[in-house]
Structures are given as C-alpha cells and as structure tokens.
Amino acid sequence: MNHGIKRGLAALCMLSATAGAFVAAPAAAAEERPLVLVVPYPPGGSTDILARILQPRLSQQLGGRAVVVENRPGAASQIATAFVARAEPDGNTLLVSFDNHGINPAVKPKLPYDTFKDFVAISQTVRFPLVLGANPSVPGDNLKEFLAAAAKQPPNKFNYASTGVGSLNHLAPEELKRLSKVELLHVPYGGGGPAIQAVVGGQASMTWLSFAALRGQIQAGKIKPLAVAGDKRLPDLPNVPTVAESGFPGFVAYSWSGMFAPKGTPEATVKKLTADFQAVLADPEIRKKITDAGFEIVASDGPALDAYVKSEYDRWSAFIKSSNINLDN
16 A cells, blocks of 8 residues: 555544544533523522522532523513423423412413423422511411401401412412401512511511521511411421411411423433432431421422422412402512
C-alpha cells in the first residue's frame, strides 16, 4: 500500500472518530443538563421552602447532577404549570405542584393545560394541615369560642384573608361557614405573606395557612392559633384543637405538594424519579428538616398522587356546585 493511500485511510479514520464524538455529544450533554424544579410561587412560600430542602440531597441522589429551583409565580400557579406542560418530556423539568393543582380545574373553566392529561405524576412528597391564625383582638381562645362570639355579631363583622380566589384557604373557610352558619367576609390577597401581614396589622381578622408560614408570628404573640384543619393536633400546637374537635366531625383541609413531569415522559424515567424522591424523603436529616418545617412526609408513588388529586378535585367540585360561593376574580 503506497503512502498516499495510508495517509488517506488515516484521515478517514480520524474523521470517523471525530464524527462519532459529535454524534455522542448531544446525549452526553442531555445527561449533564440540570434537573429543574419549577415552583409556582415566589421564594419563601411553603412550596419553595420544600423544594430548597430537597434540592441538595436530591443532587447527591442523582450522582452530583445539578438541581435548580426555578420560581415562576402568577395566575394561581397556572404560569408555572403551563410552562411544565409544554416542556420537553425528558425528565429534566418537573413541576413542584401545590393544592391548586387539584382545585384549579374545579374553579377555573379555561386553563391553558389539562390537569388530568398533560402530566405524569411522580410522587406526593408532603402534606400539611391548614392552621387558623387570628389577630389577638379576635374573641375566643379557640374556634368553638370564636364562632360562639361571632354568631352574636352582625354578619361579616369578621373577615378572613386568603391567598386568592379559589385557593384552598378560600374554599375551606367557605365550607366551614356553611357548616357553622356564621358569615365571614372573604378578602383575597396575593400570597401568604400579604395575608399574614393583613392579620398582624388588623386589616383582616384571620387567615388559614400552614404552621410553617404562621410559626414566627404565633411565637411572637402577634397571631393566635384557633384551630388545626388536620385529622390530629400538631405536636407544636398541642393545646390547639382540630376543626373536627371543635364541632365539625370529619372536617379536614390539607395543603400538599407533589412532583409532576410533562406527559410523554418515558415510564422508566418516571419510575427512576419516583425512586429518587422516595430515597431523598427517607433520609433522616431531610425528614427532620421537613417535619421541623411543619410538613408531614407522604413519599407516595405516581398512581397514589393521581388518585389524591382526583379526590381533591371531586371534593371541591361538589362543594362549589352545592354552594353559592363567589369565584369571580
């Protein structure tokens, strides 16, 4: 073989090797892409707090892969949810959902996505009961005493602040109003922070939020807890009765958070993500951080999360249809 042919073959082998490297590059780059956790609310809220607790340990679980928390607030979680629905279904973009995920299809007739068709459930990570926190000037040391005092006052003498029309902390108080026959005026705010400040400042009588959100003001004596909307009392509030104990058997209102991927995400990818989140939630250090924040760990699989979302949708759809609740924005 002459030298020219040898040089040509060597060049061809080099070109082939280079082409192979370019072909392999996109796959390698895809593996190195960060896992993005899209949070539908601003930094500092319950969903954001949870995502940032999970973030470093999840990165370790994924072998050191970067995990990014991306806040996309607005429109009662619709902006973030629609963004994830349109994302590439490769397992690199996940929605850190909130209770709005199951409630929005019941209260908003035209969503920019289909809650039940455009997502694949991964895991319900946590849940937490709403806590009824009131301005110290509100009468009564618990829910039963407050309702007895409010019943003697003109309708709408007292009001409650929510995080928005159609939110869980709008619907749950409306359900209690119907059961107790005590009228309270609804005042929607743009988030948990403004609602808390309204209660502390006296512009609102009370609000229903997570203990994690109310803890600081309760400890400072600026908000007094009247009831817990869970199926048992909170360890941090042992003297605060549940709503059920206050005369309304079976009443519960749990906020929750879960992980969803876009429709079309491969089944193997979904199963691995479920296993990854369950492993992170089983870590003793993470469990302590989560429970210290007032959350209850669930760590379910995808089918269990789908069933839970459907049950929440059914509950609040039935309530809305049977009541005269105002859902105008």
